[in-house]
Amino acid sequence: MAGKKAVVVEHLKRDQMLEVVSKGKRLDGRGLLDMRPISIEIGFIEKANGSAKVRLGNTEVIAGVKIQTGKPFDDTPDKGLLIVTAEVLPIASAYAEPGPPNEEAIELARVVDRGVRESGMIDLSKLCLVEGKTVLAVFVDISVLNVGGNLFDAASYAAISALVSAKMPKYSVTKDGEVKDTGKIVALSTKLIPVSITMAVIDDTIIVDPTLDEEAVMTARITLTSADKSILCAGQKGCAGGFSTEQITFAADTSLKKGEAVRQIIKKSVERGKKKR
Amino acid sequence: MAGKKAVVVEHLKRDQMLEVVSKGKRLDGRGLLDMRPISIEIGFIEKANGSAKVRLGNTEVIAGVKIQTGKPFDDTPDKGLLIVTAEVLPIASAYAEPGPPNEEAIELARVVDRGVRESGMIDLSKLCLVEGKTVLAVFVDISVLNVGGNLFDAASYAAISALVSAKMPKYSVTKDGEVKDTGKIVALSTKLIPVSITMAVIDDTIIVDPTLDEEAVMTARITLTSADKSILCAGQKGCAGGFSTEQITFAADTSLKKGEAVRQIIKKSVERGKKKR
Amino acid sequence: MAGKKAVVVEHLKRDQMLEVVSKGKRLDGRGLLDMRPISIEIGFIEKANGSAKVRLGNTEVIAGVKIQTGKPFDDTPDKGLLIVTAEVLPIASAYAEPGPPNEEAIELARVVDRGVRESGMIDLSKLCLVEGKTVLAVFVDISVLNVGGNLFDAASYAAISALVSAKMPKYSVTKDGEVKDTGKIVALSTKLIPVSITMAVIDDTIIVDPTLDEEAVMTARITLTSADKSILCAGQKGCAGGFSTEQITFAADTSLKKGEAVRQIIKKSVERGKKKR
Amino acid sequence: MSNLVNSKGLRQDGRKLNELRPIKMEVGVLENADGSAYIEFGKNKIMAAVYGPKDVHPKHMSVPDRAILRCRYHMTPFSTDTRKNPAPSRREIEISKVIREALEPTLILTDYPRTAIAVYIEVLQSDGGSRCAGVSAASLALADAGINMTDLAAGCAAGKIAGKVALDLDDTEDKEGDADMPLAILPNLGKVTLLQLDGKFTRKEFEQAFNLAKDGCMKVYELQRKALTEKYFGKGEVEA
Amino acid sequence: MSNLVNSKGLRQDGRKLNELRPIKMEVGVLENADGSAYIEFGKNKIMAAVYGPKDVHPKHMSVPDRAILRCRYHMTPFSTDTRKNPAPSRREIEISKVIREALEPTLILTDYPRTAIAVYIEVLQSDGGSRCAGVSAASLALADAGINMTDLAAGCAAGKIAGKVALDLDDTEDKEGDADMPLAILPNLGKVTLLQLDGKFTRKEFEQAFNLAKDGCMKVYELQRKALTEKYFGKGEVEA
């Protein structure tokens, strides 16, 4: 799908890009391990339980959280549900087509899901109202508004920010198992702020937060998500190339380090969002 | 889809059609505001709760009504369901393909649905058996047998006639909320007979009940449904052209006037159908 | 789909095949009414309730049986469910494409289903646990591993063998209608071993168990399933050609006769499977 | 155990065991179709239409030396006792296939290279035996479309109710009976082109049912010929 | 019976019967799109983007003498009170069609033979009247894309609440009110290109509502012009 564009980029910019990277720089002036500017607007979708609009460079993503009652899965009758979806909206790129999610969008949703789920930031057993019958379902729906490289991190930051700032009705359960909305609003209980950091290999060098042009020439990609300063909780290698053992080690270190910086940005944005409301 | 045919019609008949319309006439001899002959056969599908086969000129449509118990929607626990579908069967036209309904068929079903629903001809709250648990679902399924212009009105007359003549089992509800078929047959309770009138713009002139050829050259289409002599209850503008303010006003008057005539035809057909059975 | 291959086969082998068949022989040395060697491996999928891997000539098929609790159909509240599916896996042939089952796969599943269901080998009313609420659902899923002619019989033998050897948890029902797994394992109760025999017409001659090459030149196909020595219980004619009355009669006799031989093979394989476990 | 046949040997609708339900056929009933036919077979009400020969889309599906035949058997949502979901069921997909294979031997497809002929069968009301009635209607529609043919296909089923072999089961007999065998034959070519079997027959019953269904098909064939004659020389509708 | 209009003739959000909700428009908001616009219309938040003119896939869908216009109106799962299933609903498919038909008369499609122009409307948050706001945003995005146009399309609805004709219903008013009539007009060409009606109007109310909606459209049109001016000559965002 992105074939034609990729070819053009390769011919025009490939040499140029390889040259600057070999000198430890990037075409946009960043250092190899610098993220682009991140801006996070909390509560953009007032009707959602939680929402965040994230700009990472020129990638733009909205995540909305909806929390509704539902039925638990048969094999986890005492746990709430977490459902993450992602769509690259057709407004976002000349190469995005309307229709059911393709494998890229499915991978995107699943990698974000993994970061949320495996970090344990949400205790799903606390979302059970009536075992085997009624639980809370947390839907995290991600819409990509503009494709500008590194969808994984932008989508992840949007999802995490939306979850951390989410509010929901407090439910009570009557003796005979009826679920009632008490009318009170409480925060969705979350622990930790998992942060994904995506890295790419260009000319055997690892760079952080690739742009769309860099993605067109990268040979491999890896996303590593940290649950906190010292714990890695999710990972995904992508693209038709590979990493050396040393590069994997370096990527793990980089994820933990850069992740902590992004974690502070998310925290501050959520704090700022709370004040505004 | 209809592209090729439309082109041919335009070249051969366009001038001719514009000429007669400019003289206040139609190629088939009708006046501008005349409907084609309407014939309605009630009860064609004995196994359905209600049915009607309608011929409007050379357009042929069958509507079948099935009434079954079902679950209410979450947000209307005390109301029955009305579900309208339409399919242009592949027997009906060289341009109709088998498969899931395309946008034309979906629009057709939704415009018919709107006429039924918004007129209030069926009181959905009377179709509730056990609040939140069991209601009656009224399915109105429309099959187009032959495409001959103005599917909207033919489909609408078929659906309305099928509903007005529908019979169904009388249900009783036991103390502990069990629904039982009493074995008695009663009529589906309906008030009003909503009637849609579809008009087209050809050469800036409004005509009623366009034929297939006229549809190929019309620049805009409007369907206005009246609930009775003086009330409009549903509308849908179509096609890639527009109406002037005066034309909209004229269309509203025309719908009310022509609608009353069709209403009498439907009433008589239903009466005749009752006697036959 | 198989178009291109069929053409090649026709040109190269058609004359040759017709010649040997006219002499009462087959290209692979078999007599007209001989089956290819059948091997049946019971219990290949340990995690399934029952399974069998069948090799019929170079056709290879696995059937797996899963037995789970489920809801009965509205019109048979006191009966368990039998659901048969078939997929020609894309590993099985250059002409098999991944995706939802096409008409060939659907026909395959339905013909196998018919043999199982109509023979009465499974008494579905014995699979009812709580009328109208909980029954056992028997899923028979058929995966074709290699396409080598006569999928119908290979799939049928695999399904039947998997069912006959299936084991399942014993369920108990408490007074208030709760279904519990007792922890005991019992055999799925089956009566009879239905056996399908597929025949093809080549040069107006009936042959049994066609190979892929023979299928490419056959003009008609018939599958007749016997419930035992003297009862026919399912049938399916296929392909764009026909049978004479005499050929139908002959096919019925042949199915009963050859079916009994295959029945013994299935029985022995199941016995052997029991000992192994 | 079964009240499908009474003490006088009559069925619930009064028919004898070897009697067909009332049949009505009409050719050329739809304006847009290249060929069409309508059949009532008991309470079955079925419309068949043919479009083609026409260009094949997508093109790579066309065959250089003959027409491809497409066939869809479809039930309208209101055609069954309980409303049918509009999406095609596995049953409809299978029946579309066996009907196509029943009709194909009647057509001289090589007369129409690189084209497609589409047969659409719409069951407006179903009542047991709809696939057989559908074959018969479709064959009439093909003839009405002027497609070169070597024979008509005529369909009729026979089954077993209350332990007895019987012709042309209706819905109740099909559901409560013991077996059903739909058949379609080409009367002039002497070929069986559709045969299915659901339910238990002894070898002898199989033969009896087969012969009974064949007789039924021959009666249907006579009505088909009459309907075609009426259409092209007479008043256009036939009743049996 | 209804508390949609209070004794002072004011609505739940304090508006008068003939008053629009607050509106914000911005042109050129997306980097990748050939043209784009963002609109806030009350609580509606809608993004529209245009891609094209571009090659048509599949090719046989292209038309030799003009561009084909494609349009998708789509609601994100989080845009509604209860989460919306991501798959396109029948409602979205219908609205996509009427919006396309509302926009098409503004475009000189013959200037772009054999190409496709795609209009995508994404409802990020919906609050009644989203199809009208969607038309307005899409028309701005088409202008931003530099497509040759003869007019803008401006959308606004009028309806009936508590028995009174009222301009621009929000979600609650739409659901609890008596009728709603979405409209889109081409102000310079003097044409109505979108009109739908849900609910009961007397003949007179119909006329009143129609005129009220038309006035609303004209106000929207002024804001559209302002937004375009701001984008190309000014600071890029307009509020009403």
Add this chain to the structure above:
Amino acid sequence: MSNLVNSKGLRQDGRKLNELRPIKMEVGVLENADGSAYIEFGKNKIMAAVYGPKDVHPKHMSVPDRAILRCRYHMTPFSTDTRKNPAPSRREIEISKVIREALEPTLILTDYPRTAIAVYIEVLQSDGGSRCAGVSAASLALADAGINMTDLAAGCAAGKIAGKVALDLDDTEDKEGDADMPLAILPNLGKVTLLQLDGKFTRKEFEQAFNLAKDGCMKVYELQRKALTEKYFGKGEVEA
């Protein structure tokens, strides 16, 4: 808290923490496929087949200077404890993608311009680690198909159970354990081409698990080489 590892440091199936499950590989097991392989990895039973290089349909998907690689990882309905719905799950779609990306660097796709190479992985029975076993089987099938390759891809996972880093988790260990990291490496090129992580590792555990999984991959690689040797020079089946 967890009984996944006993007091002697042994796992439920008696394995040590750094021990692989029994492995069986066989090359060239399917008659129709251009290349094929079968692997048993614990209770995993997986069949992989390769078709191609072959023409690309639809044609516009072909690439002028190389082959496109297609890959489907698919679980049969009977392969899992609870029956799996036959439709492809989001999980299967994701795994198909990462496996394709794990295999692609081993292939000299430029040797086959304008063609497609299709890799199909069928999980007949699954038991934890099926994607790694699937990569290994697929790589053998590609070699068996005679596709020009620069290396094999060998897959193996490591994870954390009862707080301890462990090699090659089975289904129970995966579900009840703390973390799992599937890996695939190209032993000669020294590249990691598949890596995923589910669950919490400290930085140190990450490194331990990574190295343990790499060792596992090397053992798998030895068995792959043996299986290929057996196929082309020996008796065709290998057990570990």
